Amino acid sequence: xxxxxxxxxxxxxxxxxxxxxxxxxxxxxxxxxxxxxxxxxxxxxxxxxxxxxxxxxxxxxxxxxxxxxxxxxxxxxxxxxxxxxxxxxxxxxxxxxxxxxxxxxxxxxxxxxxxxxxxxxxxxxxxxxxxxxxxxxxxxxxxxxxxxxxxxxxxxxxxxxxxxxxxxxxxxxxxxxxxxxx
Numbered sequence: 001x002x003x004x005x006x007x008x009x010x011x012x013x014x015x016x017x018x019x020x021x022x023x024x025x026x027x028x029x030x031x032x033x034x035x036x037x038x039x040x041x042x043x044x045x046x047x048x049x050x051x052x053x054x055x056x057x058x059x060x061x062x063x064x065x066x067x068x069x070x071x072x073x074x075x076x077x078x079x080x081x082x083x084x085x086x087x088x089x090x091x092x093x094x095x096x097x098x099x100x101x102x103x104x105x106x107x108x109x110x111x112x113x114x115x116x117x118x119x120x121x122x123x124x125x126x127x128x129x130x131x132x133x134x135x136x137x138x139x140x141x142x143x144x145x146x147x148x149x150x151x152x153x154x155x156x157x158x159x160x161x162x163x164x165x166x167x168x169x170x171x172x173x174x175x176x177x178x179x180x181x182x
Contacts, residue, residue, distance in 0.1 A: 017081055019117055021124055024069055024076040029062040031078055032069070035085035039107035045142050047105070048167040048174075075128045079108070079117050086112040089121035091128060091137070101129050103139040106148075122155055129181045137181055140174040142166060152177050 024032050040051040057065070069076040069090055079087030087108040094100040103125055108118045129137055139157065141148050143166075149159075157177040166172035 017115075019079050019081055019086065019112075019115075019120070021077050021079050021087075021120055024066050024078055026063055026067045028078065029059065029066040031080070031083075031085050032066045032076065032088075033057075033059075033062045035078055035088040035107070036105070038085075038109065039088060039105070042110060043107060045166070045169060045172065046107070046145060046148070050168060075125070076105070077121055077124045079112070079121055081112070085109075087117050087121050089118075089125055091125045093132065093134065099135050101125075101132070101134045101137050103137055106139070118151060119155060126181055135181055136178060138176055138178045140164070140176055143173040143175050149175070149177075155179070 022028075037051060037055055040047055040049065040054060044050065066076075068074065074090065074092035076088065076090040078085045088105055089103065089107075090105040091101050091103050094102060103122065106118065106121065108121070125137065137157075138160075139152065141152060143163070157179040160176045160178050162176040163173040164176075166174050
């Protein structure tokens with residue numbers, strides 16, 4: 001999938017960038033590693049893992065993760081500007097509820113935010129869920145991330161009222177949001 005966005009350049013002129021969004025394959029392990037580690041560094045409170053935990057993984061570990069994250073029950077998409085990853089979104093099927101999938105690992109690089117790339121990534125997750133006949137998608141968002149909550153609300157997600165303690169900081173909660181896939 002090719003996505004075009006206008007990006008402000010230095011000065012008053014805008015440039016058009018071409019972003020590709022592709023499913024991760026095992027051969028993309030180094031791109032997945034790059035995107036994931038950048039995400040963990042940029043937004044450490046947004047994820048249940050940490051940069052410290054994942055930065056020590058071997059290349060073989062990343063190849064295994066790439067295969068797992070885009071397997072029979074999961075999908076991961078990378079947004080790329082040229083060949084450099086600038087966004088990521090993943091989803092997996094719920095183990096117990098056949099009608100439910102979970103959106104995870106959503107991130108867009110700071111210089112690419114507000115260009116529609118995040119929405120395009122989530123749209124690919126919606127398309128994947130529809131193809132799997134999954135009627136509902138859920139996600140967790142950190143309670144202190146108002147921007148992400150508003151972003152998900154614009155995409156049709158709603159808070160469910162369910163909260164769980166954040167894995168890395170007990171002063172935060174993870175808020176559940178859900179959306180029906182039409």
